[in-house]
Amino acid sequence: MEFTPQEKRSESLDAIRGLAISLVIARHYFGFKYGMLGVDLFFVLSGYLIGGILLDSRDRPGYFSSFYGRRAFRILPLYWLLLALLPPAHWGYYLIFMQAVPWLQFGFSQSDLTFVTWTLAIEEQFYLVLPILIYWLPRQWLGRILWGGILLAPGWRWLFHAYLPDQSWQFLLPARLDELFGGVLLACFARGYCRSVIGWAMLAFVPPLCDIAYAATAEAFAFLSVTAFACCLIVWLGANIERPQLFRPLIWPGRRCYSLYLFHMVVYDIFFDLGRPLSGFVALPVVCLLAEISWRVVEAPLINYAKRRFARAELTPLAMVGSAGRH
Incomplete structure (x- = not known):
């Protein structure tokens, strides 16, 4: 099955989002050991989807305004709501997604309910870099x-x-580039950017081998490149699956994953005294209900407004000729 750019927001990719957020919640609510793999999956999927959007619109008018306008309406309202409900120390850094600055000075406050925003900080910094790279660099x-x-x-x-x-190696953008850029490379591969499949395959094995070699000679602390490789395979399979209806149970949390992620620890904290796993079983339906309300009342209306307000312009014949010469 082939997907057009508009179809790439597919049910199978929504299901991968659902799998990712389910893993994260399973980790925090029920102590599932491998639940943080959901974060790695989110990063690869983000690179794939955002990279695909930017590659498809790189020659259209309003390239930057459309991208950043839509991202702002998608991300900022709920993010600012979380900061308003739970004002963190050094909140000024949080407003501009630079919370890593005070964390490096005073320690990573992993027990803080707003600490989940570390992934958003990485994503937003990634969003500042990637559009410029795709717009200005030849293929x-x-x-x-x-x-x-x-x-x-x-x-x-x-x-x-x-x-x-x-654990700075987990929470800073450069340390996650194999996941984010790996997703972007999948989007490039899908659009014919790869001249040598064998060459790309050989390069893909280098970072995992580096992690394995380091673990064999020193104290093992991370296998994120191995995880990135595995997550890239999952995203690629999900993007090309023939029967996405098999994953339908994961589509609902996938489309509501943003509010589920931002507020799942806030809800869990309310029932924390019940103890695990009881607190998880009580918090889960509550956060799902809040996510549904958020989707219907806040997220979906704002997404639809942003699509109308920042509609991507089509290329004129003259612009198509110019873009062909540039690339």
Whole structure:
């Protein structure tokens, strides 16, 4: 099955979102050991979807305004609501998604209910970089830069682990580039950017081998490149699956994953004294109800408004000729 750019918001990819948020909630509510793999899956999926959107619209008028306008209406309202309900220390950094600055100074407050925003900070910093790369770089240089970020990611993690406090190697953008850029490369591959499948496959195995080699010679602290590789396979299979209806139970949480992610720890904290797993079983229907209300009252209306307000303009014949010459 082939997907047009509009169809790439497919039920199968929504189901992958549902799987990702289900893993995260299972981790926090029921102590599922491998639940944080959901975060890795989110990063790869974000790279794939956002990369695809930007690649398809790189030559259209309103490239930047359309992208950032839609992202702002999607992300900021609920994010600012969370900060208003639970004002964190150093909240000014949170407003501009730079909360890692005080965390590096005073420690990573992983018990804070707003700490879940570390993933949003990475995503927003990624959104600042990627549109510029895709807009300005020719096709061959875009691929090289993306591969450069992926191949350097294990090195960044090793440096952060050695010289920065706490678990900085998990929570800073350079350490997650193999997941984010890996998703973008999948989008590039789907659009014919790959000249050598064998060459790309050989490069893809380098970061996981680096992680394995480091684990064999020193204290093992991360296999994020191995995880990124596995998540890329999952996203690629999900994007090309023939029967997405098999994953229908995951579509509902997938489309409401943003509010589920932002507020699941807030709800859990209310019932924390009940103890695990009882508190998880009580909190789960409550956060699902809140997510449904949020989707119907806040998210879906704002998404629809942003689509109308920041509609992507079509290329004129003259602009198509110019873009063909540029690329």
